[in-house]
Amino acid sequence: MSKPRVIVCPSPLFLKTLPVKDSIVVVIDILRATTSICVAFGSGAAEIVPLDSIEKCRTYKEKGYLIAGERDGKMIEGFDMGNSPFSFMGEHIRNAKIAMTTTNGTKCIHASRQAYQIIIGAFVNMTAVVNYLRAQGRDVILLAAGWKDKMNLEDTAFGGAVALELENEFLPTEDSTRIAMTLYDAMLKDKRYFIKNATQYEQIIGLNIVEDVKYCLRRDLHEVLPIYQNRKLVDLLAKTKLVNIKR
């Protein structure tokens, strides 16, 4: 049997060139949407509805959802949380339904709607993602959300990190995959690589989210596997745990 493929897609712009239909797509937006989603499930959230606008998000307030989002790094009036992973920790998150505005994330999910499955990946749930992909043994597309269709370091590097983990059982396909693997390898060899090279680093300092960035680059803080089903995200591992308990 031939090995399944693993492909790093370094921007949603490239999705149309790839075999999305029968693949598991991993949506990656390390700073900060997919990290925060993992944190929310790590804190026991019941479901997260990803939305592309503030207005749509606001309509979920009266349905009993917590609503989350920021614009230009600032909280939105009437919203319960911003985008920081630290917003999604604590007892108020347990069993909560959350509606979250995330422009890049929602765009990636929409662009991947033909996929076999859509899951959410970040450094904070990386091993859960890798284990799941290994168990499925199906073609994988690691979709770096980037920033307004452009490539960024952290999403591409995470794609490379997962591809490196899967390298033996999967067939790394496309030069973009090799480039992402090489990038992550360079980051491993130089711990200050990200700080020295991130184009948006000054913006990060300006937004005062240095602690967020440090958190987002840490590995395996949450054993969660967010999956997109019926227009919302749920934690596949939470379900599994529940089934186990019922037995």
Add this chain to the structure above:
Amino acid sequence: MSKPRVIVCPSPLFLKTLPVKDSIVVVIDILRATTSICVAFGSGAAEIVPLDSIEKCRTYKEKGYLIAGERDGKMIEGFDMGNSPFSFMGEHIRNAKIAMTTTNGTKCIHASRQAYQIIIGAFVNMTAVVNYLRAQGRDVILLAAGWKDKMNLEDTAFGGAVALELENEFLPTEDSTRIAMTLYDAMLKDKRYFIKNATQYEQIIGLNIVEDVKYCLRRDLHEVLPIYQNRKLVDLLAKTKLVNIKR
């Protein structure tokens, strides 16, 4: 005065996200169009008309042009040359007008038509490109043609190589630029990187163009600077030489 920017654009798909209008765009298609264009000017060609189809190319035959191109790695009936750089060496090229089919190259030139200038870059004329860009001191976009809109190793790496050369006088902008610089750095540290990692390497072996690839990765074989003017490419350095002689 602020430094001019240098940006690696890893696929024509990203051009729309970049400030093309006031930049010099360097079109890069190492295997093999831009390398062969440099070789042709190094052999004394007078002009090269890049075209996207065999049919358009054929109409130039009766206008006294040599016509060049391949499809699926094979010569086209009635054509004078293929796409190999070795086709563009020898006395028959001196003062010749050439029409060349190059799908990716023509697409890139068309997509860059708003640019301040469009020039042609390859490893074989790299120093001429770097010197020209330094002398101009204007924003630069290094446009990797890639393969059917996908990123490839050799074009991205060349973009990274030029950005590394310009790093002190120019401001590397966009994460894609850092990624390309990191890629070229990895290639410098591992001479077998390309052979180990190129997705299309088996295809290269199959097409029997290993000697072409070796040639295309060599640096500074030709002191030429092809520039796109009035729908054709001419060698800016050939003109300069002529002016010097006239003086």
